[in-house]
Each structure stands twice: as C-alpha cells, then as structure tokens.
Amino acid sequence: MDDKESKVKKIVFSVIAACSLFALFGCNHRAETDTVQPAAMEELKPMQQSWRGVLPCADCEGIDTSLFLEKDGTWVMNEHYQGARREPSSFASYGTWARTADKLVLTNSKGEKSYFRAKGDKLEMLDRNGSPI
Incomplete structure (x- = not known):
C-alpha cells in the first residue's frame, strides 16, 4: 500500500507542479500583452x-x-x-x-x-x- 500511496502522491505532485508552471507561463505572457503603445489618433467614446x-x-x-x-x-x-x-x-x-x-x-x-x-x-x-x- 505504501507503494501505491507513493505513486498517487507523485501523480498529485506532478499535476500540481504542471498546473503551477502553466499558471506562471500564463502570467508571464499576460504581462507582455498588457503593454500598449498610445495611438496617434484615438476615437472619443460615443457621445454628443x-x-x-x-x-x-x-x-x-x-x-x-x-x-x-x-x-x-x-x-x-x-x-x-x-x-x-x-x-x-x-x-x-x-x-x-x-x-x-x-x-x-x-x-x-x-x-x-x-x-x-x-x-x-x-x-x-x-x-x-x-x-x-
């Protein structure tokens, strides 16, 4: 049973580690897309x-x-x-x-x-x- 428990712990740990890596990569990519250069000409919001x-x-x-x-x-x-x-x-x-x-x-x-x-x-x-x- 210890062998089976050990395998389950390794699988759970691997899944958590993989999810953490995906989350870190996702955060890193998002920071790049948040940088926006100002446009030379921008539209006003709809108004009169x-x-x-x-x-x-x-x-x-x-x-x-x-x-x-x-x-x-x-x-x-x-x-x-x-x-x-x-x-x-x-x-x-x-x-x-x-x-x-x-x-x-x-x-x-x-x-x-x-x-x-x-x-x-x-x-x-x-x-x-x-x-x-």
Missing part, C-alpha cells in the same frame, strides 16, 4: 457634445458659431456673420471628427481639416497646422 461661441472676423463684428459633435463621428457647424453687409451671412458645414491626445480634428466634406483644443469647457480654435493662434 456641442459648443457655441463667437469667432474673430476680419471684415465683420464676429462669427456666431455653433458646433455639434454627433455620436456617429460626424459634425455640423453653423456660422452666422454678425453685421455682414453681404448675403448670405449664414453658412453650414459638416464632416467627420476625431481626437488626438490634445486636439479635436474636424475634417469637412472637402477633406479640409480644422483643429481645436479644449480649454476648460470651451474650445480654442487652432491654426491650420494645429498650433495655437
């Missing part, structure tokens, strides 16, 4: 947001601007030129939007990009290269 404000204007008093970000990754911008002497003084544009680590990138229906960055609960318009104006 909007901003309103007045943009500077060279030949009018200002541009009343409303920007609406839709959950599906599209945007709509309405602009009304204050004190404009020519018609039409209101325009609408649309396109898709994405976010980098620090900027909101709007791409209009012609493929032209506009850049903004969050400043508190407001948006600050950036130049054509994405730098502060």
Whole structure:
C-alpha cells in the first residue's frame, strides 16, 4: 500500500507542479500583452457634445458659431456673420471628427481639416497646422 500511496502522491505532485508552471507561463505572457503603445489618433467614446461661441472676423463684428459633435463621428457647424453687409451671412458645414491626445480634428466634406483644443469647457480654435493662434 505504501507503494501505491507513493505513486498517487507523485501523480498529485506532478499535476500540481504542471498546473503551477502553466499558471506562471500564463502570467508571464499576460504581462507582455498588457503593454500598449498610445495611438496617434484615438476615437472619443460615443457621445454628443456641442459648443457655441463667437469667432474673430476680419471684415465683420464676429462669427456666431455653433458646433455639434454627433455620436456617429460626424459634425455640423453653423456660422452666422454678425453685421455682414453681404448675403448670405449664414453658412453650414459638416464632416467627420476625431481626437488626438490634445486636439479635436474636424475634417469637412472637402477633406479640409480644422483643429481645436479644449480649454476648460470651451474650445480654442487652432491654426491650420494645429498650433495655437
């Protein structure tokens, strides 16, 4: 019986040792997959947001601007030129939007990009290269 008990103990020990090795290899592999490089362009989580404000204007008093970000990754911008002497003084544009680590990138229906960055609960318009104006 001692021989049989000894064999059972060896089998149980071998099974426990094998399971321990598999667990260690599994943990080691998991640590490698947890290292993630940040993406250059990342999507915002589904949401809907909007901003309103007045943009500077060279030949009018200002541009009343409303920007609406839709959950599906599209945007709509309405602009009304204050004190404009020519018609039409209101325009609408649309396109898709994405976010980098620090900027909101709007791409209009012609493929032209506009850049903004969050400043508190407001948006600050950036130049054509994405730098502060």
